[in-house]
Amino acid sequence: YYPGWTYAHRFWTFDVAFSPWTRLGGSVSWKHSAIIDNQGRRHIFVTGGDNALWDNVDGYWIRLGGTLTSSPYAAKDKNGRIHIVARGGDYALWDFIFDTTNGTGGWRGMGGYLSTMATAAMEPTYGNWMIIVARGGDNALWLCTFNVNDLSSYNWYGLGGVLNSYPFVIFDQNSRMHTLAAGGDNALWDCRGVLSSGSYILNWHGLGGVIQGPPFATLEPGWSNTIAAMVRGADNSLWMADISVLSNPETCYWYGLGGTISSDAFAAADSANRIHTFVRGSDGAMWENVFSSSPWNPSGGQWIGHGGYMVLCSPQALISSQTFAYVLGGDNAIWRKIYATSSASAALSEAESFGKDDSPAQSEGMVAGGTGTSIPMS
Secondary structure (H helix, E strand, O other): OOOOEEEOOOOOEEEEOOOOEEEEEOOEOOOOEEEEOOOOOEEEEEEEOOOOEEEEEOOEEEEEEOOEOOOOEEEEOOOOOEEEEEEEOOOOEEEEEEEOOOOEEEEEEOOOOEOOOOEEEEOOOOOOEEEEEEEEOOOOEEEEEEEOOOOOOEEEEEEEOOEOOOOEEEEOOOOOEEEEEEEOOOOEEEEEEEEEOOEEEEEEEEOOOOEEEEEEEEEOOOOOOEEEEEEEEOOOOEEEEEEEOOEOOOEEEEEEEEOOEOOOOEEEEOOOOEEEEEEEEOOOOEEEEEEEOOOOEEEEEEEEEOOOOEOOOOOEEEEOOEEEEEEEEOOOOEEEEEEEOOOOOOOOOHHHHHHOOOOOOOEOOOOOOOOOEEEEOO
């Protein structure tokens, strides 16, 4: 038992999906990153055995070059270009900017000194900046703003903290910025940015828990003021932090989703208001937890075993009516599984029907000042 954490499950349901796995090949060094481009093509970006960036496009491999020392991470800008950010051979931040309309791309070096992989997200309100975050050589959080219009202007900001994982950045439905990471105390922390007069005012919020490795967050369908961060707990099971993004200080409610997992988590929501979380199980196979977000029913979640054998890094998945799941197999190749997207019961328990609230305990409104870092966006 972990103080401040609430077990949502007393029992779980399990299923096994028997769709076959397909080997896509490659020789992969670290965790992969999946994304769909504006033309509907599915890309899997990896660092190859030659330390270069490679792209698997709907089953076909393309070498994009470079010399990388981390996993890549892919995010789209407002113009549909894909930015694949990674740590280079010089331990600085590099961005491969890929125009998928004509198949051209090139590298941009943005300096810095990184001790982890980077993650990125597009700032939604002004639409001019790609936000890129990583842990620096000092183990603190560092943030880079990269102009997606001129593809050259960038600025670095040191945001402090002591991180035990790489950070994950996401924007909520009201344009607040959230950079989540495991802190030096192994708790979950959020460096939240609130937009005010053309700038983001950033402050740290401790969310508790005892976690292993980095979190992965997704928006909660049906709830505009909460996000779900999935983590591997100290007990090696899957936990979810249901974060109230308007409360000041920020708060969260912890749900134990069970399982015995041996990787970080990857999460995504589907069009039917379900949250899917993919992990490596203790048996080395891929497992999927799926539950209804609207109506809110994490205790109605179902675990689905998908078989296969994967290394310790987390799976990736692209979800529509079909799920395209990708794992790094025991042979260091990428493997893919395609299946009808899993459903989950939407029956609402009495406890959950009264326990979920999308209104803040204390609204922060628009911040006129603050003690945190100010990052201009306009």
